[in-house]
Amino acid sequence: MKKITFLLLFISAACLSNCKKDSKELGPDPDTGAAFTPIQFLRSFDVPGSENITFDSVTKNYQISLPESYVSNSAEVKMSLNKNVVLIDSLGKASADSIINYNFKGNQPLSFTLRDKEDKFAGTFTVYFEIAGAPKVELLTKTITVNTNGFKTPLKFVSGIGTIPARPGQSAPIIKATNPKTGFTAQTTYYQNQDNIVLESVDKLVGPEPVTLEVLFADKEPIKFDGVTFTRGEPISRIPDSKFVYATRDSVFISGGYFLPSTKYTVRFTNDYVKTPVTAALKYVSATNLNLEKFPANIPDGSYLLTFHEGEKQIGKGAIYVSNVATTKGIESIWKGDLTLALTRNVEALTFKKGDTFYVKPSPVEYGASNSNFDVAKLPTLRLRSGATSVDLKPALAVVNWATAGVSYPVGRYVVPANLAAGQYEVYAVFPDKTVSKPYWAKLRVN
Numbered sequence: 001m002k003k004i005t006f007l008l009l010f011i012s013a014a015c016l017s018n019c020k021k022d023s024k025e026l027g028p029d030p031d032t033g034a035a036f037t038p039i040q041f042l043r044s045f046d047v048p049g050s051e052n053i054t055f056d057s058v059t060k061n062y063q064i065s066l067p068e069s070y071v072s073n074s075a076e077v078k079m080s081l082n083k084n085v086v087l088i089d090s091l092g093k094a095s096a097d098s099i100i101n102y103n104f105k106g107n108q109p110l111s112f113t114l115r116d117k118e119d120k121f122a123g124t125f126t127v128y129f130e131i132a133g134a135p136k137v138e139l140l141t142k143t144i145t146v147n148t149n150g151f152k153t154p155l156k157f158v159s160g161i162g163t164i165p166a167r168p169g170q171s172a173p174i175i176k177a178t179n180p181k182t183g184f185t186a187q188t189t190y191y192q193n194q195d196n197i198v199l200e201s202v203d204k205l206v207g208p209e210p211v212t213l214e215v216l217f218a219d220k221e222p223i224k225f226d227g228v229t230f231t232r233g234e235p236i237s238r239i240p241d242s243k244f245v246y247a248t249r250d251s252v253f254i255s256g257g258y259f260l261p262s263t264k265y266t267v268r269f270t271n272d273y274v275k276t277p278v279t280a281a282l283k284y285v286s287a288t289n290l291n292l293e294k295f296p297a298n299i300p301d302g303s304y305l306l307t308f309h310e311g312e313k314q315i316g317k318g319a320i321y322v323s324n325v326a327t328t329k330g331i332e333s334i335w336k337g338d339l340t341l342a343l344t345r346n347v348e349a350l351t352f353k354k355g356d357t358f359y360v361k362p363s364p365v366e367y368g369a370s371n372s373n374f375d376v377a378k379l380p381t382l383r384l385r386s387g388a389t390s391v392d393l394k395p396a397l398a399v400v401n402w403a404t405a406g407v408s409y410p411v412g413r414y415v416v417p418a419n420l421a422a423g424q425y426e427v428y429a430v431f432p433d434k435t436v437s438k439p440y441w442a443k444l445r446v447n
Contacts, residue, residue, distance in 0.1 A: 041081070041082060041114050041123060042114070043082060044078075045062070045079050045080075046079075047064050047076065047078070048075075048076055049066065049067075049072075050064050050066055050075075051065045051067050051132070053065070059168060060123060060126065061125070061128060061168050062126070062128065063128050063130070064127060065130055066130065066132065066162070067132055068131065068132040070131055071159060073105035074101055074102055074103040074104060075101075075102055075129060076099060076100075076102075077101075081098050084116050084117050084118070085116055087100075087113070088112070088113040094115065100112060104129040104163045105161050105162070106161050106193055107163055107164070107192050107193065108164065108192050109126050109127055109163045109165070110126065110127040110129075110163070111124060111126050112124070112125055112127075126168075128162070128163055128165070130166040130167060131166075133160055134160055134220060135157070135160035135217055135223065137156065137157055137223050138155070139154055139156075139225045140155065141154050142227055142229065143228075144229070144230050145232075145233040146199075146258075147233040147236060147256075148198075148202075148236070148255075148256055148257040148287070149198070150196045150197050150198035150199065150202070151196070151197055151233075153195055153196065154213075164190075164191070164192050166218075172189050173189070173216060173218075174190065175187060175189075175190050175213070175216075176213070176214040176215075176216060177199060177205055177212070177213050177214075177228075178212045178214070179205055179209055179211050180212060182209075186199040186200055186204070186205065187199070201287075202230065203232070203257075203258045203287045205230045206230045206231060207230070209229075210228065210229060211229065211230060212225070212226050212228065213225045232258070234315070235257055235310055236315060236316055237256035237257070237316030238255060238316055239252060239254055239255075239306070239318035240253070240255070241343070241344060244321055244363050245321045245326070245328055245330070246295075246321070246323075247326075248295040248299065248322065251291055251292060252291070252320070253290075254282065255288055255289055256315070257286075257288040258287040258288055259284055259286070259310075260310075261284045263311065264311060265281070265308070265310055266279050267280050267309070269296060270305050270441075271305060271441035272424075272442055272443045273302075273439065278296040278299060280294065280295065281294075301324070302323075302438040302439070302441075303320075303331065303438055304320055304322060305317065305318075305347060305441045305442070306319065306320060317347040319332075319345045319346070321438075328363075329362070329431050329435050329437055330429065330437040330438060330440075331427065331428075331429045332345065332361045332365070333345045333360070333361040334346060334350055334358060334360050334427065334444070336350075336352060336356060336358040336359070339400060339411075340400065342409075343400070343402065348442075349442050350442050350443070350444040351445045351447065352447070354419075354420060354446065354447075355415065355416060355418050356415070357415050358413075358416070359411050359412065359414070360380075360411060360429070362379065362411070362412065362431075367409050368407065368409065369406070369407065370401055370408050372408055374399060374409075377432060379395040379397065380395065380412065380431045380432070381393065381394055382427065382428070383428040383436070384425035384426070384444060385426045386424060386426070391417065391420060394414075395413065395414060396414075397410055397412075398410070398411050398412070398413040421446075422446050423445075423446060425443060426440075426443055427440040427443070428440075
């Protein structure tokens with residue numbers, strides 16, 4: 001038999017029932033609703049180094065109990081398959097192997113599928129690993145820098161950690177922070193190998209006062225670290241991409257943070273056509289929200305880059321189109337690279353080479369279903385203008401599939417002509433109804 005490390009198929013989420021059998025004596029039953037018939041799958045099931053193995057014939061869960069002295073982060077699951085049974089790999093293909101080496105520490109439980117060679121029946125099984133004794137966790141730093149994106153996990157899970165969860169129905173570990181002086185507490189669930197931790201109202205923990213950080217494992221004594229301090233990291237700010245055209249009577253909501261009520265926040269409106277940036281005040285709403293309640297007076301319609309500032313320090317960017325006409329047509333975003341960058345609005349200058357392919361997201365956007373057929377004739381022609389030179393670029397159709405929202409929409413794919421002279425070009429969208437947009441906020445530099 002060969003040893004092989006398998007990518008997992010999926011997790012069977014179930015609670016451990018009272019109907020249990022020793023898995024070293026009995027194999028699992030098939031997913032047919034028929035009576036338990038172990039001979040159909042396994043002759044034996046073993047994990048070297050384990051103290052005990054139990055199998056729940058109702059939920060098809062294996063529970064592996066490892067001794068406190070077990071120091072490896074992985075385990076070897078050894079199965080002796082019946083001659084008509086195969087193990088299914090992560091690609092859904094049958095494998096002759098019957099040994100799985102699994103790195104269980106801090107990872108989700110192992111899931112695998114067994115199937116008879118004639119594909120008449122199959123069973124999917126989940127293996128939970130638990131180590132006896134107390135987990136060992138190290139604190140990497142006592143000074144934790146935070147913003148509203150949370151903070152980098154300061155914990156190192158050293159040993160004594162099984163799968164998460166270690167048993168069916170068991171809750172995941174909790175990360176808890178408490179200010180002993182004020183009594184304020186925030187906590188969150190820790191998931192498998194989590195890189196970033198987010199605590200609600202984390203700004204209330206920031207300051208010179210020491211904080212107690214705890215790791216709470218189910219059925220274990222809490223692990224406590226005293227004398228931890230939280231410091232405010234560099235704030236960030238952004239505007240939502242769900243709205244692009246703003247009338248001057250609208251409010252612009254900025255999220256991020258975390259922000260301070262005693263600090264001055266401003267926004268600057270710029271583009272490659274404004275000689276002097278226009279500045280407006282931002283109102284502090286909360287630690288995570290600012291609001292532009294009043295646009296600068298007499299601001300012209302057009303495409304703008306917005307830069308957000310805390311005092312004189314820039315803390316973020318955004319791009320919008322200012323117009324009091326709801327049916328305004330324009331260019332929402334221009335970018336080069338991955339098509340999925342359409343989901344975020346580009347806020348960087350445009351520098352392309354001759355022959356480069358790039359994308360343009362028009363406004364308004366034509367949304368459709370994932371299987372919609374879009375018409376390239378509805379996309380705008382792109383006009384590049386520099387002095388007396390004017391070049392029109394015809395679009396090719398590219399479709400962005402926004403799977404999480406269940407929608408798709410078309411964008412234009414364009415190519416910088418190989419014979420285009422180097423220089424800076426104003427960028428306009430010419431729509432099929434002959435409407436010509438205002439220029440995009442950034443000129444396109446061709447090298």
